[in-house]
Amino acid sequence: MEANRGPLKGLKVVEMGTLIAGPFCGQILGDFGADVVKIEDPKSGDPMRQWGRSLPMGLSPWWPVIGRNKRSVGLDLRTPEGREIARKLIDQADVLIENFRPGAMEKWGMGYEALAASNPRLIVARVSGFGQTGPYAGRAGYGLIGEAMGGLRHITGEPDRPPARAGISIGDSLTAMHAVMGITMALHARERTGRGQMIDAALYESVLAVMENLVTEYDLTGYVRERSGSILPGIAPSNVYPCAEGEMILIGGNGDTVFARLAEAMGRPELAADPRYATHAARGANQQELDELIGAWSSDWKLPELIEHLEAAGVPCGRVFRAPDMLENEQYQARQAIVEVDHPVFGKVKMQNAFPKLSETPGAVRWPGPGLGEHTEEVLAEIGLSTEAVAGLRAKGVV
Structure with missing residues (x-):
């Protein structure tokens, strides 16, 4: 296992997200040294543990990547005991990542104001489809909806066919990256103020942010950009x-x-x-x-x-x-763009490295996605729960 030299070493992060947008945010922070504690349902875990076109040895090939460099804690947030333990973890954290539908955290008594009252230095990254405010805030928002509302879907594909998708969950990934940018900016601000803040990262706005001059061109000329296949109109060859x-x-x-x-x-x-x-x-x-x-x-x-x-x-x-082609390419090999990581079931697994490259405090893949609840006892011991207490919680299905 590679030693943690990342720039975020010592940063404590609690991740309460599922699927892609929230967990990819946690993956990036973990890649660069943060201690990311991922809270998962103790029975089923993050759905990403089951995702993939194929499941070699019954396991998702997606999970080793998006779960990497994290510690997994099984915790049922629907129970009062589970929420109490989550609050203890959050009270000792620098950052919380959550991507529940807006209002869920407040229903559990863990809205930003409540969390900041007991941990004023806490930075909360809230990832959602449409943001925490506005008439759409309460709607369910997946990446494809954000991509459509942000303008990307309409201009992707061939002009004589319906809108296409990029082939990856680009809306979720862009939102995760914007959340990470918000977190690092908030950490810098905290150095001056001593206080944390909330980051409100919306899927559709994260897509809109990379749409170049699409809105401005329409505003000034009335031109609506359309699908153009493999070209950009007017940019040739x-x-x-x-x-x-x-x-x-x-x-x-x-x-x-x-x-x-x-x-x-x-x-x-x-x-x-x-x-x-x-x-x-x-x-x-x-x-x-x-x-x-x-x-x-x-x-x-x-x-x-x-x-x-x-x-x-x-x-x-x-x-x-x-x-x-990537695995055989000399440029990929020279820069170690793809790394091979030890895995308890697969033996070895190849995946993309941590990017961008930092000269003094580089990121690294220190371990692949862990087993469900693999670090429950370890993490809960750090907030004072004994082995016996954890065993009792486990018997009740809380962990």
Whole structure:
């Protein structure tokens, strides 16, 4: 197990979230050294323990990643005893992450004001579909709804087909990242004020935050951005192009100087001076024609040779990576972008490393997602519960 050198070493975090948005927030904090105590239902645990297209050896391949670097405590929050223990853990914590529907924590007597009264330095990250206020606050909000309301779904996919999804739970992940940003900002503010605060991270707003100029463009011009498939309208050339043997290559040559290098590499240097392609605006206006011209040229090349040719010419390009490509790639290997972690059942399991890389206090994957309730006795002992007391709680189904 790798030693904890992370910048958040010593930070105590209680995670009360399930599924992706809250737990990914906890994963990031744990990756960078925080002591993340994950509270789970002692009977079923986080649903992520069962998620996955396949279940090798009956276990989810998702859980080792999103549960990594955390300590699991089984605790039934529907019982008074469970909530009392949770309050004791939170009273000693720096950060609480929760992604219940707004109002649930208040119903349990654990709203922000109540928690801050006994732990003024506490930072509470509240993750939800629509935020803690407004007419939609009480609605159930999954990632796909946030992606749609934030504008991402409408512009994703082919123009003649219904909106598509990104292939991952991008809305949940963006919300987790915004929650982490809020937590780190609140920690900095706490250094000055001595007090914590609440972070209200909404799914739809986290998606909206990365929508570039979508709203502003409509406000100023009335243009509503639509689905455009693999291109960005008016940005050319920047697309996926065919190669020999059914392979594909991504080429980005939309800058004037880069396009000139691409034209030279194609053996068509005159294209850079052609009025149809000489400027950014001209290439955008003739995007389809230009893409067809490049595709006709690229289709005669095998992918490895074409990448080598374009790299020598200084043209941004690359293959469309799949998991096998990642495991074999020299750049991934040189930077240890994928690590191999000991697992009690799988033996070894590969997963993405902790990002970004810090030069002095790097993050690390110290252990994969733990067994349900694996650390219950250990964590509860830290708040003064004896082995006998934990055994009694276990007999009652509280832990």
